[in-house]
Amino acid sequence: MAEGVDRLSLRHPGGTTTVFVGRDAAAAARPMVGEWLAGRLAFVISSPRVLELHRAAVEALAAPAARVKVLTVPDGEEAKSLEHAGRLWCEMLAAGGKRDSRVIAFGGGSVGDLAGFVAGCFLRGVEYLQQPTTLLAQVDAALGGKTAIDLGATKNSIGLFHHPALVVSDVDLLATLPRDEVRSALAEVVKTALILDPLLLERVERDLDRLLDADADALQPVVLATARAKLRVVERDPREGDQRRLLNFGHTLAHAIESVLEYRGLRHGDAVAYGMLFATRLAEQNGLDAPVAERLRRLLRRFGLPSLPTLDAEALLEAMGRDKKALENGLVWVLPAAVGEGKMVRGVEPAEVRQHLEAFLEDPWAAAAG
Numbered sequence: 252m253a254e255g256v257d258r259l260s261l262r263h264p265g266g267t268t269t270v271f272v273g274r275d276a277a278a279a280a281r282p283m284v285g286e287w288l289a290g291r292l293a294f295v296i297s298s299p300r301v302l303e304l305h306r307a308a309v310e311a312l313a314a315p316a317a318r319v320k321v322l323t324v325p326d327g328e329e330a331k332s333l334e335h336a337g338r339l340w341c342e343m344l345a346a347g348g349k350r351d352s353r354v355i356a357f358g359g360g361s362v363g364d365l366a367g368f369v370a371g372c373f374l375r376g377v378e379y380l381q382q383p384t385t386l387l388a389q390v391d392a393a394l395g396g397k398t399a400i401d402l403g404a405t406k407n408s409i410g411l412f413h414h415p416a417l418v419v420s421d422v423d424l425l426a427t428l429p430r431d432e433v434r435s436a437l438a439e440v441v442k443t444a445l446i447l448d449p450l451l452l453e454r455v456e457r458d459l460d461r462l463l464d465a466d467a468d469a470l471q472p473v474v475l476a477t478a479r480a481k482l483r484v485v486e487r488d489p490r491e492g493d494q495r496r497l498l499n500f501g502h503t504l505a506h507a508i509e510s511v512l513e514y515r516g517l518r519h520g521d522a523v524a525y526g527m528l529f530a531t532r533l534a535e536q537n538g539l540d541a542p543v544a545e546r547l548r549r550l551l552r553r554f555g556l557p558s559l560p561t562l563d564a565e566a567l568l569e570a571m572g573r574d575k576k577a578l579e580n581g582l583v584w585v586l587p588a589a590v591g592e593g594k595m596v597r598g599v600e601p602a603e604v605r606q607h608l609e610a611f612l613e614d615p616w617a618a619a620a621g
């Protein structure tokens with residue numbers, strides 16, 4: 252194993268995913284990837300921006316395949332559509348794709364979600380590899396087997412669980428990421444740290460400036476710890492029946508904010524940061540120690556988040572009710588219980604949520620009153 256590269260694994264109902272994390276993870280993964288690709292047709296699914304920046308990395312990874320076909324999709328969320336999935340399937344059939352062909356997702360979470368979905372449906376499912384190129388995808392989207400496309404305005408509404416055979420997370424690829432993308436992804440890291448990993452939280456507090464600068468030496472242990480924490484939860488609850496919902500900390504309000512804003516004007520991670528502030532406020536009302544809440548606020552203040560746009564509490568409440576993660580019997584709130592510990596709370600009264608939401612929209616950074 253190359254120095255500075257860690258190898259993790261996730262056992263799931265469909266088998267095992269091997270995850271390589273670190274600088275030059277691709278070199279460490281090469282023997283395994285070589286075997287996985289040998290004699291086969293490999294479809295690389297990526298976007299123009301990522302290929303322009305990092306084509307050499309994916310070419311080196313895919314080199315052991317008998318034949319490689321690169322298929323491009325638009326950058327960002329636009330790729331996650333039925334139209335692009337359909338086009339990719341046509342191109343894969345036309346190129347002679349078979350049940351033993353391979354798919355390589357090379358890009359951020361958008362490319363990964365689409366490519367995983369395309370691989371999961373093509374000829375009833377072919378194996379795929381994720382080579383994530385964003386921090387968000389390395390710490391979250393590429394791990395756990397959730398794949399999806401958007402149907403109309405409804406995000407991630409069509410999809411399946413289809414785990415990658417391999418994930419190759421090379422933190423050096425993150426050097427070209429815009430700072431806003433790094434900041435937004437770090438919110439997901441803080442989410443994981445606050446509810447699952449106190450040491451990770453300390454590390455983010457200590458190294459935040461270097462992390463925001465995408466310093467690879469600072470990112471490497473953070474990507475590793477966040478991936479490890481997520482894999483532990485997914486292994487216990489692969490289909491998001493219960494425990495995996497803990498990873499939804501901050502997302503109940505974040506999804507509502509994004510939906511009301513029609514996915515414009517605030518990045519997902521920034522919305523999650525505001526969602527965590529709100530959930531923490533609810534938690535303070537439910538017994539969370541004030542210093543824990545204050546610690547989260549202090550850390551998130553250092554992120555330099557864009558301000559929260561003007562939002563209507565009623566519209567947010569309605570959007571929360573429509574969230575696909577709401578159950579028949581209402582919303583499940585994930586609230587921090589202590590540093591490194593989250594809990595799921597059902598049955599928070601809608602009137603209570605409304606009251607706190609109105610105050611939160613006035614000043615998201617304030618502590619809960621009373």
Ligand SMILES: NC(=O)c1ccc[n+]([C@@H]2O[C@H](COP(=O)([O-])OP(=O)(O)OC[C@H]3O[C@@H](n4cnc5c(N)ncnc54)[C@H](O)[C@@H]3O)[C@@H](O)[C@H]2O)c1
Pocket residue numbers: 298300301304326327328331358359360361362364384385386387388391392393394395396397398399407424425426427428429432
């Ligand atoms: N499946 C899951 O469990 C899961 C979890 C979280 C998020 N997601 C999904 O992930 C998507 C968001 O992913 P994302 O945040 O990675 O964004 P993204 O994939 O949309 O990429 C954001 C932008 O960064 C560019 N980019 C990618 N890599 C780059 C690099 N190395 N250097 C410079 N630019 C680069 C892309 O071209 C794009 O323009 C959403 O669709 C979300 O629903 C899925």
